[in-house]
Amino acid sequence: MQRYLIRRLLLLLPTLLLASILIFAIIALAPGDPARMMLGANATPEEVAVERTRLGLDEPIFVRYGIWLTDVGKLNLGVSQSNRRSVSSLIGDALPNTLRLAFISLTISILIGFPMGMVAATNANRRVDAIVTGFNSLGLAIPSFWFGLLLILFFSVQLKWLPASGIGEPNRPLYERLNYLIMPVATIVLSNMSVFSRYVRSAMIDVLSTDYVRTARAKGLSESVVVARHALRNALIPVITIVGIQFGRLLGGAVVTESIFAYPGIGRLVINSIANRDYPVVQATLMLVVLIFLITNIIVDASYAYLDPRVKLERAR
């Protein structure tokens, strides 16, 4: 296990390096001059030229990439070009919000999606199953930005129950601001619980047709014991992967949800910085998102092997 983890972490480096090149290239190739964006439309060409030199934009692209990579290696993420705050403090502000949203949404999605999938699987091809399956396809087909708008339309505009955007006064305790979280969480839960429910259902159906489940039934065990003690544990192993992947995705910021509800998380930070051509922020945040995503994948793979002794990581690779 240890050898496997070290190996995976080392393999992370080339992928991160390629990702950093890709991110840097995307930003270097993007149209628009950051110096001009900063100074506004009234700046003279001389002023723009001075600003370009100050930002180091006159250097060749390879030199700029080298400087940036060295800085990132030293954990010096630079300063935002639009509001002069350090990039690490911007990320430091946004990350807890994204983490909170991701944890709450994921927990609720699991609490709803898993039982739905199990009920559907144990009643496969009956009416309950058809209802759950239909609900799942609906949950996966409804675009999250539309669902979010409908929630705002109903709960904020019509009923005036919930605030439409933001996270409230940052100084107030969290439990007083929970109402700001309800709609963003619901938006994410809708699609995630459908994903989970669908995977739990198919994993459970697979397991319920195995020999050892038939043996357990033949022993005369009640159906609930068979499901709870024999089937469920094995069915959940493949589902762990999906949970991990979804979590990694959410940690990178639920871009769409965050922009609908003006929720100040990582995803919104990226979108706003792209719009403002605030490249230091875009670069650093995207690198962070990729890193989180890759590390979650490793953790998922490792936990997979831990939960299922049949998976031998060292030998398989």
Added chain:
Amino acid sequence: MIERPPAPTTQAAGGAASPVSPGQIEAIVAPPAAAGTLKRLTRNRKGVVGLTFLAILLLVAGVGRFVVPFDPNEVHVAAQLAPPSTTYWLGTDVLGRDVFSRIITAAWPAVQAGVLAVTLAGLIGSLTGLAAGYFGGWIDACIGRVWDTLLAFPAIFLAIGIVSVLGPGQFSGVLAIAIINMPVSSRLVRAVTVGARNADYVEAARALGCSDWRVMTAHILPNCIAPLIVQMAIAAPDAILVEATLSFLGLGAPLPAPTWGNMLGEAQSYLARSWSYALMPGLAITLTVIGLNYFADALQDALDPRRIRAGSGNA
């Protein structure tokens, strides 16, 4: 087991013990692949529903924009954000443009984006997957590493990044969606290719002096077609969803042209004044995605040899 072709009506009337007609033998010996798939599709309810959805969507996308009641960009100053009425079936937007006409007109760019993106991803995916699987070694390693890197990004970030380089627009959206779909197609084709690389018929083709290119395209590629088509059918509704997301975020086709995504983006600012404007375009997206998912599901059943052999089709 070979599928029995539909008996001609005259034959069906001819009695139970009638011998097989020459026409039937021909059909059994060489069942036309597409017709066989179509028949299997229409045999179960899921397939019929999926095909119907697809037909309606294609019809609306193909001819809808020529028969809509209003020009989608025609401004009606007197009727801004009007509720649905007999004149404006689904109401109007903030400039007084007819929402129904705009939704119908937007079906074409949506279908176009889905089909183009998935086809492009399939093409590049096949070429790279074939090369990776057939040659192996460093070619395989390099191609694999590129896909690993792309998969390290959450798809929507990658799409947004690519679009912001190329500038917002339909073409860059399609390209971005194609790129995020390439790793999956490529890996699929690679897996099939690795399986077929050392098969006897491939060895035989090589022994007969076929070039690598010919072995790959004429002997290995046909094996990849069925799984690739299923994968493309699964990816298409997703592609339409991503395109809508990009246009919602203001990164899609430039503004006067209607897309479902940019209509919703606009509707967000006027939620307090019009409920129908925010409702309808989203309904169009949802129906399209559900219908296409249904179709993809049914197509998978129809093309999966294991399910065909099992003879059920309505699993």
